[in-house]
Amino acid sequence: MSKPSRRERIQEEFESGKTDFAGERLHGTRLDGVRLPGVNLQEARLTGANLQKAVLTGANLRGVRARAADLSGADVSAAVLDGGDFNRAKADETNLRGASLVESNWYLVPMTKADLRDAHLQRAQLRRCLLDGADLRGAQLTDCVLRQARYTQDTQWPEGFDGTRSGALGPGAVATGAWHKRAILIQYDLRGAKLEGIRLQGAFLVQCDLREADLTGANLRGAHILDSDLRGANLSGAILQGADLQSAHLTDTLLERASYDARTRWPRRFEVSATGAIGPATKLKERDLSGAKLPGLDLSGCDLSGANLQGAVLSRATLRGADLRGAVLSGVRADGCDFVKALLANTQMDHANLRRCLFTGADLSHADLRFSDLRKADFTGADLTGTNTEGVRK
Structure with missing residues (x-):
């Protein structure tokens, strides 16, 4: 038995x-x-x-x-x-x-x-x-x-x-400023969700429905947005450096002032230059970028001459060889920024946070640096002819 x-x-x-x-x-x-x-x-x-x-x-x-x-x-x-x-x-x-x-x-x-x-x-x-x-x-x-x-x-x-x-998280969810770094969200219905400033660095959003969602200022650095629907979503000012959007649906998605870099992957034939996003392929000359949040963005060699970057956040950004002649950077937060060999002649950079910035070989002739924080900044080989340094912190 x-x-x-x-x-x-x-x-x-x-x-x-x-x-x-x-x-x-x-x-x-x-x-x-x-x-x-x-x-x-x-x-x-x-x-x-x-x-x-x-x-x-x-x-x-x-x-x-x-x-x-x-x-x-x-x-x-x-x-x-x-x-x-x-x-x-x-x-x-x-x-x-x-x-x-x-x-x-x-x-x-x-x-x-x-x-x-x-x-x-x-x-x-x-x-x-x-x-x-x-x-x-x-x-x-x-x-x-x-x-x-x-x-x-x-x-x-x-x-x-x-x-x-x-x-x-679901339809109409309110998660403003929430921290979901490296989250794995599969088939979430987030239609119309209020996700302003949400932090989704390195997250995986797989087959998610984000139609009409508000992702203004969201941090999607390195995020993988796979086969997700972002039609009509608002990504204005979002951080998209290194994000994978190759299989995302971006029809009528708002990307004004969203920042991206060379590692950002877009859908095939997507014209990012026409969206108002800020990145290597964007025309930035004389553009109003006041208050823009561009931390860590690589804009090496970009033409930003005459642009208005007043109050912008450029912490740890890379602007090597960029043309910023005549640009306005008053009150900018650019701590740790790389301005090596950048053209900064006649640039307004007063009352700015420029701590630990690299200005090696940069042209700062006749630039306005009044009352800016220059502690630990490196000006080796920089052209400081006529530069106004009244009241700076060294």
Whole structure:
């Protein structure tokens, strides 16, 4: 006679009246479809276990370790899961209605169409959860962490709870100035989202819908925007150095004053020079760039003569050999900027931050440097004929 499986043993023992399985080691065990209402599995080890369509209504699952477990379609309503670890588990269409999930961890868990009505989620970690179509009506979300959780138009939130400002990302989300460096966002619906100044350096945005989204001043340096829809989006003033936009849809995308460099990849036949963006292929002569944010941008050899860069941010930018004759750089923040062999004759650079700048071999004849900060700047071999240095800090 073959030895019964752990699943069969637990089901038989439960049906015989045993309900206490606290601390059981059930790593990777197939428990799909088991019926264990009210069972005590406190602090059980369920890592990688298959609990699909299991019935665990009213169960005690406090402190369970269920990383990568599959609870898809399971009925865990009214159960207690406080302090449980469900990191990278699966909970699509799981019934968690009325369950207590206080201080539990659901990092990166797909919870599509999960029933979380009246659930207790105080201080729970739902970071990067996929809440597509989930029902959270009546749920308690005090101090619940929803950072980068994905929601959709049919996700239902508790009455009075503003999901767009919760840290979760979805249609109409408000994430102004949020920090999502190196985030991985796959198939996020961010139509009409307010993402001004969002920081997405090195992030991956794959098949995301960003139509009509506001990304004004967003930092997308080195971001990979793959097969994403940016039609009608506003990227004015965005930082796009090193960004991969080759497969992005950019019809009617606003790029005025967005900065890019030679590493930025654009869609085939995309005419970046006609967008108002600022970069190596752009005509910048006599252009109004006042207040533009161009940190770290490489504009070596560019013609910026007569341009207005008053109050612009050029920190750590490279302007080697650039023509800035007659340009206005009053109040510019250019600390660490490379002006080697640049043409700066008759340039207004008063009240500017020029600390640690390299002016080696540059032509600064008759330039106005009054009251600028020149500490640790290098003027080796520079032409300073007639340069006004009144009140400078050295």
